[in-house]
Amino acid sequence: MTASTTETEAQRIAADQALVAKFLKDTTLFLAPDPEIMNEHDLAPRTAEEEDALARFSDPHTISRIRDRVQAGANEGFEMVEQMGAAPGAKWGDLITGIYTASGDLALCSAGGVLIFSALVHHPIKFIIKNWINDPTVGVRDGDGFIHNDSRYGNIHNTDQSMIVPVFWEGKLVCWVASTVHEGENGAIEPGGMPSMAESSFDEGLKMSPFRVVENFEIKKDILTFLQNSVREPKLQYEDMKVKLFACLRIKQRIEEILVSDGPMALTASLRGTLENVRKEVKRRLTEWPDMSVRTYMIQDSTLRENCLIKINLKVTKTGDRLIFDFRGSSPEFTNRANNTVLAGTKGMISQLFLCFIWPDLPRNQACFAPMEVITDPCSTVAASYAAPNSQSLMSIFTVFSASQHALGKFLYSCPEKYTKVIAPWFNMINTFIWGGLSQHGETLGNLCADLNGMGGGARSESDGQHGLSPIFATMSDIGEQELNEEEVPFLQLVSKKLTRDTQAPGKYRGGMGYQMMVATKDSDQWGFMTTTVGAKVPPIQGLFGGYACGTYPLSKVRNVDVYNVMRDNPEQFRHSIEEIMNNQPFPGAKYTTHHMGMGFELSKRGELYMISQGSGAGYGDLLERDPALVISDIEEDLISKPVARRLYKVAFDEDTLAIDVEGTKALRQAEREDRKKRGKPFKEFVKTWSKPLPPANLPFYGCWGDDVSVLYAGGPHDRRDANKPKPIFMRHPKDVKIEQLEAKLLALTGKTY
């Protein structure tokens, strides 16, 4: 064969390939999430316009001035959404606004709010750019607005809705602005927008790939009506679409003012220059970290439907200016459970970790996480496939967050220049009530209590954690005012904010504690609650450097009682703590039960009690080193009981005056240290007795076991899988399981099958 023949053959093959590619493109049945977009979190390559702009506007001071104005615009938009928004999420800080480059990269977002939203919205923008701009049936024009909520196209879960607005200047697209809010209700199988009962994505409510819903700056009524018709709260759907649109338009106006004063090139240079500067700084900071690997894991103790052990496995490796998050060995995805997350959610949450807990001084944009690398198994619960439901992705992304926070604490400890304090893991679960039904005003509602924002802070290297301070996903968020809530919903929080005694995570410095909540429906016959967290049996976080994890927090219920009658007729029976009610069982004839925290939506009767507690951040350091004065202070504030102070912290004190017996404490602690030595074993011996070759048979376990991440277990030692050859995991309906158990009991009792 001659060279020219080979060349001709190659040309023919190339032409064939191009034809086939064109045919396939022209005959695409469905524009599913694009892996090319969804797997990429680094900055888009510089465009020709950006090259040109950066060449012409290199003065950092001009860029800085424009950036400040863009930032002011984002902040203004944020304030508008927070003020005008109708969703509890908007009112209490679960929102964000951002400005994106023409290529879709997040350049700056508002100073307040939930960063992960903005870290994810670049995906749907890139989808719009790739698929809609040049599509004759869609297109992108000035005055358009695109809505989106489907996490598979770039989101946490589909309870969060975004409005995305392009900004044009003299006919040319110069950037995008977007606003995202945790809206709550989305028409899913359960009210409130985060259904744990969802067994497929079709149970999860509205799944909006990015589409145009605004033309000529007005919301299209036909589409609005369809969306309102698809959810339980048509009023909320309408109000917040409008709010997000007007916030975007306000930010757009600010951008246009910059375009008038400085021109599009200066804006482009400022947005791109900001991203590149931050990326460079991140790389520089990484070089200061020690080269090493840290391995850790977190456990989810349920799928929210059944108890089980779901492993989030992590190895973080730092070499030079590279930082690699390796999640291989984590649990495979669940085919019919909603606690999976797409890969973008995993990355978004680690990005959040960097911006709020590692380098809070950095500008809030996509470049902060851009240089990091993430490795996962295919179809992992931390990188789920298209088919897997993910409305409860928080379970996975929050444990991803905590595993990452736990590992990075060890890097930061050894890092010479710190940008904030070294901290033990923050509490990571949204221990709150999701609610829904018919309100006392006749409105159908579905949403949640802002108490999800009250997670306890982790202990620091030199001080205790802060109680109920903030969720891991936002700053300056709010746990709300109960008086305002009670105006709109038909239940009372009979205990609303009361720190839960003896639930702290001990350490030299203890974690900040959570508080208990006790709710009961009052003024509606159609009202119910659900809870959607893990951590009722296994703590979802770990302590740092010898500090302990938090305790576990179950759901407690009291049925067959109307506590409002009790409070009216026998008020002396009522008690204001879960501890007293569950231990003393003060209401005659009532039924007292405890449960895991994955309670599916349940209609409640008037006066029945549902009781939960927010959780504590993890402890830091050895509890025997805790200053006895701090222990006594915790007793005075009713954070711990006296027996706990003695038993756990080994502090000797006077029962009445709480005066510390210094010598007695020394002796108690010395004795405990001696006991530790006696209880201790050489490491090899410990490993021999502790380490088992296989996961237990009596506990459903998911993930790798030991160091070998190539094999995953899916329910126990009997189900081994090659990590690279995913297979479905179908969980049985808990009611079927229960029926089967009851039928077996009946069979045993009666000898008959029914």
Place this chain on the structure above:
Amino acid sequence: MRRVSVDIGGTFTDCFVVWDDKYIEAKALTTHQNLALGFNEALGKACSELHIDLEEILSGVDSVRYATTLGTNALIEHRGPRIGMLVTAGFESTVPLSRGRGYGEGLDDLGKADLPGANRPDPLVLPHMIAGIRERLDAVGDVVMALDEDDVRIQIRKLVDKGAQALVVALVNSVVNPMHEQRIEEIFLKEYPPQLLGAIPVILSHQVAGRKGEYVRATSAIVDGYLHSTMYHALSSLEQNLRAHHYEKPMLVIHNSGGMAQLNSTDALQTIHSGPVSGISASEHLARECDLGNVIATDMGGTSYDIGIVVEGGIKHYDFNPVIDRWLVSVPMVHLVTLGAGGGSIATYDRMYNTVKVGPQSAGSDPGPACYDRGGLQATVTDADLVLGYLDPKNYAGGSIPLNPRRSTRAIEDALCDQLDLTVTDAALLIREKVDDNMANGLFTELRARGYDPKEFTMLAYGGNGPLHACGIARNLGINKILAPPMSSVFSAVGAGNMHQLHIHEKSLFMVLYDSNTRKIFDDYSRFNAIVSELREAGTQDLLRQGVSRGEIRHSLELDMRYGNQLVQTTAVIDFHEVHSASDVMKIIAQFSNDYGKRFGEGSQAPEAGIRINTIRVAAYVQLQTVKFDQIKPRAVGERLQPPAPSSHRKCSFVGQSGALETPVWLKSAIEPGVEIKGPAIVSSEVTTYLVDPGWTLVSAAQGAIWFLRDAT
């Protein structure tokens, strides 16, 4: 009119005396150990100028009015009594948890973003001084659980035994039904009657704040309780001082609501920020008298930059949940934003962007800027101003603070020059540009968030550094007119002299004007009218108690309204106070829609989601005679006077100009009204420096007012 008004600040006590047609400005250092001494000194200076003795003035004036930052300082310095607190059982941690976000209230963006470093401020009530009381009311005020009076007695006793020096009672839903709070007060007074030595004041939350929100109301009551004795003793001693000097009338205290009242009708909380609020009030009065249109009032001092908005049509901008120090409260206060930008703001190198960062850290007044030569080593805005030639090192602050330019040069070199590869002058220009940008962004956000265009405003610039930076700030905003107001050295005291007696009463409620579910329009007119009437009467009684006659009393009505289930409460000012028909309701809805559209954008209104009133607020006030400003509008171009010969020249560098420019300098005392001076130029006085940038023209006006007008391009 004869009147004395005083603004007692952290450093100076400013005094403004109106004696018939004479307006006298006087200042003295604040004497923290006994405020009366500073007051007497300042007033004594005014007396000398008038050639009248102090007793004669005090016996001859119609009123003496005080604005003071005393309360703010007491909070910052954490000087207050040990407070005991009773709350609804089950809400014991509401205050300590501070809605989660309390860690960041009053901090800058970085403080808010840094969660590992987050610390709540030291509490005003220690957690173990908070006790839960067995009682519960629901959202409409019905009793869910009756008050357990025995429990009340036990908990009070425990708190007193633990050393409570003041008692705050903050029960859930007490604003819709105060009976449990009132009953606790009765029980307490019976157990601890006020005639006992060491009597403990009791503060009921519903009396301090009338709106829903158990946390913000509790905080309001706590701050009030915390400041109560400090303010009471300080203000009482001032009143005694007045009595000793033959002042027989009631002493009036300026409130942060923009009004004033007698001492015995003043809550401590109402005095916080009353000084800056008086400045905004003076701006409002000046704008109205001199027909200035929309005005943005700015006060740039050594550490902070206060911003207030005054617009035509009398719309007041209030904060209904202002942050005082680090505490979120729920008393209506004239909207005031404070940015961390002043002469003492520190400039540092911004490594990430290879540029300069200014603030929010400040060198304050101690050690102060490097040029103060008091040990400060960091480069500040004042150091940049000195390097650029704007300040006279020998005559800064009337010569009271000698400046050392070498210190400024060294500080800027150390902080910036090497990293940025710039000369000292260029680095100083960058500092100047950055701080002006920061302030312009703050102003921009303030105005834009309320739907206003900066170009439609006149900027009022006062405070020691205001006229020095005004042109730079205005340039960034597209503002063409700046006014350094008359009597600017005591401008807040002037504002105090113009206040009216005013009391605000408000009520939280759930009043649906349009129900989107049933599509019904509000028709319970008697309920609306009864509430308005009750609030009007409460304000009327406040003023009657102070000796005002009923005929002089005026009322204004405001409604906080919202669409659907929003958080925002846009305030609509309603000019009729009774509702009798659907058309009246429609007028309210239309007014709300108009105000909402202005703020958030026309078309953003969402009446389809329903319309509610959340708060009804009535201000009762009496209009008193006010200070007269002369006509201070700048003369027409052809009528302006030539300036006298400048007293000196200095080389000054300006943003956007290459090389230093020979800049003429005048003393303000040499400039008569109507004089025009083209920039670049400097006019200096004992209290400030008026810097005229190239492209701007200074025009002097009556009563010492100075205009900066941007040249037409």
